[in-house]
Amino acid sequence: MFILSEDSQRTEGRDAQSSNIMAGKAVAESVRTTLGPRGMDKMLVDSGGEVVITNDGATILEEMDIEHPAAQMIVEVAETQEAEVGDGTTTAAVIAGNLLGEAEDLLDQDVHATTIVEGYHEAARIALEAIDDQVLDVEVDHDLLAEVAESSMTGKGTGGLTPAELAETVVTAIDHVSDDDGVRRDDVSVYTQVGASSSATDLVEGIVVDEEPVHETMPSSVEDADIAILDVALEVRTGEVDAEYAIDSIDQLNAALDAEESELRGYAEAIADSGVDVVFTTDDVDDRVASYLAGEDVLVYEDIGSSDVKSIASATGARRIGTLDDLDAEDFGHAERIRTERFGDDDLTFIEGGQAAEAVTVFVRGGTEHVVDELERAVGDALDVVETARESGEVVPGAGASEIAIADRVRSEAAGIEGRKQLAVNAFADAIDVIPRTLASNTGRDPIDSLVDLRAAHESEGRAGLITDREEVTIDDPVEYGIVDPADVKREAVESAAEAATMIARIDDVIAAE
Known part of the structure; x- marks a missing residue:
């Protein structure tokens, strides 16, 4: 009796678990060497020859052509991390992969998958408590947020700028869109332009x-500008019906041309007389309308896309107008200044000041497309983590110190857990250790020596991480x-990572239809 199609493939039991775990571990391992200030970059080349060079975990996993469903779950971990807090994608993926590796060892010891899941859930609860205890009792001010931004960008491609220089720009941008109601993150955008060095990056x-x-004689800059947004075609109206008109004399032709000219001049005069x-x-915009408005020193832009219109309206307070x-x-x-510059x-057109000043743009420069793309990713992550830290007001030590504290706390409480579940809790702590071990390796x-030294320093000093200062690495x-990170990132x-690992570990049957 056939229940499944003859073309279906089924993998059961230990084989299914091994296959899924192997796939998850492979994905995590692919980004592991990018972690930390000494992490390496990956070059990703698609079938069309497009090249992406980055060490951003979310970008790497997004660009990889991953088909295995279990491996895709690790990609989703990074995507969730990116969407929720903006950084820590590599950390989350690497922890998830190592949780799967530890689960595989436990399965080999005949520990049931349900026991592993229960142990991981208990360990995750303890880990979250440990993170709460690691939160620094400090005011999250401008200087601390700059440290958060710098920690986020250290090791990423920032061109000729140091992470400290770029961090100041990032925090100033977030400060500009923050008030008592919180951070208006949508009012901060990043615009990239190839050309010049990264040191030309500006806010x-x-x-x-x-x-x-639309016309070369229009002013390139307007101060104290009143702005109108039109959903209007400034050209001769055409009927929706496909019709032909017969002209029998030159007088009729001149009359038609005069009517057309009068219509276009009417558009231009209505705009000029409005004071905009x-x-x-x-x-x-018809060339004749453009020419007339240029003579009136009115600056006009045509064919504006819907996203740009929305941004301009939001930034300037202008309402869209459907008829003249x-x-x-x-x-x-209104804006204090609108200027057009050639790069x-x-x-490019810059709309600055006035109500437009409620929105800010990090104008990223770089010598090549790859440089500005990586700068854009670094700045975007930094903006997100600064927003996260400012909103929560909680930061924890970075450089692997938090992970050492988490692992230590989980191990210490594992002793009080009965049965085989204790093995899973200890395995969770070992998986968390992968972060300081990877930082040291990179x-x-x-x-191993670094992990031992970090644990000893944690026991004696209470807080210890791997500090990379130029060529010297110290504890x-x-x-x-x-070196601090938002607590929410951890x-x-x-x-x-725990949710993805437990979901994959519980799968013992894979049915694939051809």
Whole structure:
């Protein structure tokens, strides 16, 4: 009796568990060498020849063509980490992979998968308590947030800028969009432009759009600008019906041309008479309208995309206008300055000041496309972790110190847990140790010796991490060196990694339809 299709493939029992665990471990291992300040980059080349060079865990896993369903769960761990807290994706993936490795050893010792899951859940609870105890009793001010941003970007590609220099820009951006109600993260954007060195990266108090004026004689800069956003085509109206008109004389032709000219001039006069200084329209602008408005020193941009229109409206306070009959100063937005600058072959428009100053843009520069892409990823992660730290007000020691404390706490409480579940709790602690071991390995130190030294320093000093200072790697208190991470990054990494590992460990039957 056939229940499944003859084309179906089924893997059961220990074989299914081994296959899934192996796939999860392979994915985690692929990003492990990117962890920490001495982590290495990966070059990813797709079938079309497009190249991505990065050490960002989320980007690496996203770009990899992963088909195995269990391995895809590890990718989802990184995606969740990125979406929730913006950083720690490599940490979460590596912990998840090592939890699977420890689970495999327990399965080989005939520990039931359900026992492993129960032990991991208990260990995760203890780990979260340990993270709470690691939270520093300090004020999360501008300087501390700069340390959080710098820690996030250390080891990532920041071009000619140091992480400290870039961190100041990031924190200033977050400060600009923060108030008593919280952080308006959506009001911070990152715009990249190839050309110049990364040291030309700047913070724009406003927004940047890839647009140029419709007429070359229009002003390149307007101060104290009133802004209108139009959903209007500033060109001759055409009927929806496909019709032909017969012209029998030159007088009729001139009359038609005069009517057309009068219509276009009417558009231009309505805009000029409204007192608006800058017009952004989502449709086309006839050259004659553009020429007339240029003579009136009105700056006009055409064919603005919906996302840019939304950004401009939000930044300037302008309302979208559907007809020129509705032109009203109450619908206009305002900016202290609108300017257009040329960068290589591109014209970019900067909308600054006024209500636009409620939004800010990190204008990232770099010599090549790969440099600006990696800078964009680094800045994006830093913005997210600074937002996370500011919102929660909680930071913990970095450089592996928190993981050493978590593992120590889990081991100490494992002694009070009865039965085989204790083995799973201890295995969880061993999996957490992979972070300081990997940090040590990526700096060139012996991972086992480093782990022993870190545990000893933790016992005697209470806080110990791997400090990378130029060519020297030492064991010391990371807080003294300004190496701190948001507590929520650690919590999310532990929770998501534990959930993924327990889900994969419980699978003992894989049915695949061809």
